[in-house]
Amino acid sequence: MKTLWLLSLVLLAGCDGFTNEGTYKVKKETKNIDIQLGSSVEDLLKQSPARFSSDCLAAANICWHEINKSRGDRDLLSLSITQPESALELDQVVSLDIVADDAVSKNIEEVEVTFRGLPDNSTHEENRTLIYDLIDKLKAAGWHKYYFPSDPRIPGSELGKYDWEKSVFGRSPLSHPLFDPDRKMSLEQWTTSGMFYDWYLYRGDYLAHIKVLRNSAVASTETGSYLIKIEFTSLNTFWQNSFEEEKRPDWKKLLPEHLKALLLLRSEAESKARAAGVEIDQSYQAPAMELVN
Known part of the structure; x- marks a missing residue:
């Protein structure tokens, strides 16, 4: 997967469509x-x-349904990603991909959006x-920070209290405190964190995974x-694919039962964090699908 990311970056850099002065030509x-x-999916394709x-x-x-532009195109895409009582407006879009698995659903469950940058x-x-x-x-637009169920609920504001570079109290979290959407990294943290950046947010029954790849060479x-x-994925698809x-x-x-096992791993990591004087984000409310008795 990382190899595909690197190839994408090389291709993107090869067709950026800007002038010798380093600025983009006028786009419309x-x-x-x-x-929605x-x-x-069928209605989207028709309309x-x-x-x-x-x-x-x-x-x-x-089926994979795609619209692909280049960074130099004059007619880039703008999108409205909507849910009940929410609309997210995105512009400067060069690629839109919809994955449709009819065996699972005929509705929009997976969307990938690539930006010009x-x-x-x-x-x-x-x-x-x-x-x-x-x-x-x-x-x-109403999207909130997401903690994967096995990840300790440690906000980015607590990073200075422990050594997080190798692990977070025994966990390698999917939703790492360094990529807390409620806290901005310093420029030093930004440039030394590696090539891959990942933020997770959710709204309703959908996750938004913001994926960034930086060319370090x-x-x-x-x-x-x-x-x-940004990858938008329904929680149905996200959890089904986890099996x-x-x-x-x-x-x-x-x-x-799977969630209970993951939450046990969270509890163990959070116990270690509390013992080290690290505060836990008790205000976090998980998506309804992830609430278990």
Whole structure:
């Protein structure tokens, strides 16, 4: 998967479409697509003002529906990602991918959005500002910080109280405190955290995974190339895919015990954290699907 990320960054950097001065040519976004999470994939394909290309694997009953632009295109995409009582407006979009697994659902369960980003000579600080502005946009639309059930609920504000670089009290958390969407990393933390950045938020029955890849093989330590994506995934799909394939038909029956096992791992890590003087985020409210008795 990381190899695909690196290839994507190389391809993106090879067609950035900006002038010799390092700034983009004038663009005009003309395609506005309304994506209602959980609604019919077929309806979206019919109503979209931009044409999707489709690639289907009949044997598996899966289709991939895509719209791909380049960073230099004049007609980039703008999206409205909607749920009941929420609309998230996204612009500067160069790629939109919808995965449709008819064996599971005919509705929109998985969406991947790729952004144009900044020209390749932009500073890390400029990119950090752009990405945190994107995170703030999600939060303003009602998306909240997500803790994976086995991860200790340690906010980013507690990072200075323990050595988190190798593990977080015995865990390698999916939702790492360094990538707390409610706290901005310092520029030093940003540039020394590695090539991959991951933030998780949720709203209702959907997760938003903000994925950023930074090209570390740059001549200057002050500038870099960044690939920025958001994956929107229904919790149904997220948890179903967490089981081995042969167990997936019964995933709903298996999920409560699976969650209890994960929450036990959280409890063990949080006990160690409390003993070390680290505060736990007791205000966190998990998605309804993850609440177990």
